[in-house]
Amino acid sequence: MWEEEAVIEGPYHFDLALERMARDPLNKVDRAKRLIRVPIYKEEPEVAEIQAVGTVDQPAFIVRGSELQTRQQVMDKISTVFQWDLPLVEVHQHFSKTALNDIFEKHFGTPIVREFSLYPALIRPIIHQQVNMSFAVSLTEQFVKTFGFEKEGVAFFPTPKIVAALSTADLRNLRFSQRKAEYIIDLSKMIVSGELNLEELAKKPDEEVIKELVKIRGIGPWTAQSYLLFGLGRRNLFPMADIGLQNAIKNLYQLDRKPTYEEMEKYSKDWHPYLSYASFYLWRSIE
Template sequence: MVEWHFSPKEPYSFEATIRRLVRFDKMLYRYRNGLLYRTLWLKDRPVTICLEWEAGQIRVQAEESLSEQECEILKGTIRRMFSLDVELQPFYDCMKKEPDLAPIIESRRGLHLVLDPTLYECLIKTIISQQLNLSFAGKLVHRLVKFAGDSLVFQGEELPVFPAPDQVARLNVEDLQKLSFNRRKAEYVIDLSRDIVEGKLDLDSLKQLPNEEVIERLVALRGVGRWTVECILLFGMGRTNLLPAADIGLRNALKKVYGLNHQPTEAEVRQWGERWSPWRSYVTFYLWDYLSNG
């Protein structure tokens, strides 16, 4: 077993961050008695990590035997996933000038984005979620993981492992249709997985590119629109100044905040968003949380 302690940039609320995470990803994350755990891919094998908040730090344990190189990779993944190096005080200072938004932001002080561990997982979950409500999208993700993925046993409990690209690439459309995927979405999921396996699509090569270039490259792929790429930039890469202005949830939240009698247009959202830079991703994220929790 290996163990590390991480000190996140303050303010950081592990409780608020985990509460939202577990609510919307009950399948891949498990939370028991103050311990959060899930499986992650480490190069070509899955491992289980366990996280706990302890005296202002996040304590992380992994039961597997890991090499020094694997430890460094895993530590980097955890820091990125849980946004441990994102300092939100400048965000809170910036939002004090927004009287309608400031109370919503302040009441969620310390809430951080948790990123998907790989861009592949983020891409597939986002493709599945297109034009679906969160509940049904979650069911489809669950079915895909159970059907195509493996599992690990941790402290007597079987934990699912999100499938690797080659595991999904081996499927056919009919396999996913049996899981209630429509044919077109099944094709997108399988074809993108095959592109990755065959080396036609390298998601990691996009990490250093600016937002608009990532959008330009990915929307050229079948089944990938701007909203999908914006979600990847947000929940896969952790870009802090992303504004998915066409998102229905964001627009509904703004309608509620500003007491409008109509849903704001994409253009109106972008106009407001100019005032939120360089923290538009976190404004969006906090508004989504506000819409789902009030």
């Protein structure tokens, strides 16, 4: 067992991040102790623990892991997932001059936490397509608990190889639609065969990633943008087709109907180059 302290630039409101993550039953969160135990996806999976020991303005963490030889790899992964490299002070200063100022003040310092691996980052939005949030969360939990595995009580998504070998009936038994079952299995087969290389795709610009992903059956612009935002941590994504985002803007501007794409384009002009944070905080405003 190893232990390392990490000190980052504030603001960073880890407690608000944990509050949001605790809504997902797959996450092992202890809000009282201000910690989360997370899956580290690699050839030999392991579990790491992150515990906040600082404040919003002076964030500090204790990270614990089990394999000493992978210590730096785990620290790098956690820093990437929790976006410790992005000074949120710059984001808040940017939005203090916009219509989103009050929302950013209310959720001050809340980071966007990325998915822990690229494959789950693409599978999750496909599962979430065209169903309400509570059912989407339940369906994802069943999928992971049925076909994935646990280590030290922490859930890991199944590998593409495992999912590629499933039948659509296997997923239908969990209340997946026939088409969604086909999408997930076919996507997994593409990854296993090497036709889709997520590591290589991650090196490409946003537009190229979207262009490649929407060629795949079952992946549209919304899913591709969700993957860019929560899978790759890209900072200037604004998925206008997202119903939650539309409702949040409707509330913000007190509209009597959902905004048009043209209106959303106009409202969001001042939010570049941090559209991803605008999207995230707008979602927070209606959660």
